[in-house]
Amino acid sequence: MKKIIDAVDDVVVDALRGMSLAHPDTLRVDLDHRLVLRAQPKDDGKVAIISGGGSGHEPLHGGFVGHGMLDAACAGEVFTSPVPDQMTAAIAAVDRGAGVLQIVKNYTGDVMNFEMAAELADAESGIAVRSVITNDDVAVEDSTFTAGRRGVGGTVLVEKIAGAAAEEGLDLEAVTAVAERVNAGARSMGVALTSATVPANGKPSFELGEDEVEIGIGIHGEPGRRREKLAPAKDLARTMLEPILAELPGEGPVLLFVNGLGGTPLLELYILAADAHEILAEAGIEVSRHLVGNFITSLDMAGASLTLLRLDEELTRWWDAPVSTPALRKGI
């Protein structure tokens, strides 16, 4: 295993230390609870939003903490859910009297631990907590760590758009409804060209042949739908877009999110974006917003995912709203 790390057991805390040093204007870190928090807390009376999950998907979630997006992120061990104590500490730290929304990717451990945290927070401090579970991955119905569909790229869009709605001053029920609406309108699928290597395992999580890709990969290397021979980018784009489009609700323009899984160069992500755009144009679908880059990764996995989100005027306005986080920044 070749990685730029010190001790395998310390990768999460060591990386959090680096994050806090790199972004002092935006973030602060609670190393005891493994939390990333805003340097400047949100105004009183606004709904706070937390998320979190296993580490190894950076910049998700810590890189999305800041004005217009998350108030805190809870970092679990690599590919492992954070524990309820982390979320209750985060909830207590970020609540501004208007309650807290938890954005949770649909993995069994995460769902259970965030749910327990919500109950604890309510019982201990009376803070109102709501949770939205993201499950945008169309690849498979149940998976290694999941009952139902996995939460993947759509999570980033939920965090951005719900974050804007919270910043605008919507109340807890309304912000929760916005997050649910984004999740309901988002569909994703990914392909892997290589496996990731988890530091504690020291070897790739699975093997792929020299000319094989895994269609419908999960962000922890969970199996997808099938393996195929590597095809040109445009064929890969079509392979992902067909099942996405078959299930995409509604009508009108979409946001196209081309996400790198960690080991794929930006050059290739832009090629995939051009291909996806062309396929959508041929299908008569207008892409009115784009996001291209490494936003929800799987350590060093080579591959990419596509997410479509159906937009309306309101979602577009929140998508365009100012955001200032280490990984996503605009209008500020």
Place this chain on the structure above:
Amino acid sequence: MKKIIDAVDDVVVDALRGMSLAHPDTLRVDLDHRLVLRAQPKDDGKVAIISGGGSGHEPLHGGFVGHGMLDAACAGEVFTSPVPDQMTAAIAAVDRGAGVLQIVKNYTGDVMNFEMAAELADAESGIAVRSVITNDDVAVEDSTFTAGRRGVGGTVLVEKIAGAAAEEGLDLEAVTAVAERVNAGARSMGVALTSATVPANGKPSFELGEDEVEIGIGIHGEPGRRREKLAPAKDLARTMLEPILAELPGEGPVLLFVNGLGGTPLLELYILAADAHEILAEAGIEVSRHLVGNFITSLDMAGASLTLLRLDEELTRWWDAPVSTPALRKGI
């Protein structure tokens, strides 16, 4: 070779199409000349800045086009200099009557082609063109494609800071002097854990053993100083910082730039940043500004580079100045 591409010969143009689709508010693309240009040209009377070089180092340079940084970037084939016609087209497109600065990494082909372009632009249109050659890599004196030292991470800092000075309204001689000052105050070194694979070659450019790293790697895979057994991140940081510090001029605080070479996860870059910060603190050096991420890459190469830049009040102000490009954005 596993890559998300369509035709090997079209990777640069295909990626440029994707860039223009992904960033319509910031960029436009001239596909004939393979240029990335600002969507909104700079004000009349301000110095324009162009850069460019071989593709495969994304986001460098096209991702740095926008307010506060570059006015245009010329994209060569992968790891191959752009041709003078591209630069003359860029110069003609971006000149606002105050002349044009070219920022050129010190590789023989780039230096020759940008020089020829400057002469052509002067002869054909009378546009004043100056060039600054970046050569911040302390690893080796001459290299595969270079007489003298290679231009690497420092180039990003030159583009940001000279871009801010140009936006502030400094004249051509003054902006050129700022760029030279940044290059003179910057020192870099990189390590590779794996080789990159150039699409046209179809196989890794070099082989490294399962436990080996190349110390002092170039961004095209040019050999460094030596090969070593992979060590903990803190030892790698020290191996890079010692020769950097031995040559870093001046005194006072520094900017620490931790750059990923393409295939290394952000988690590891933050670990390296924490280690580098600690080593510098032990040496009594204050890190007053940070940049951590993939900014000058080598396709899918796993590895990282460190760059230090000695800061003063003026350089710090230009570093902090608003910038709005696809890859670097703050204060806007």
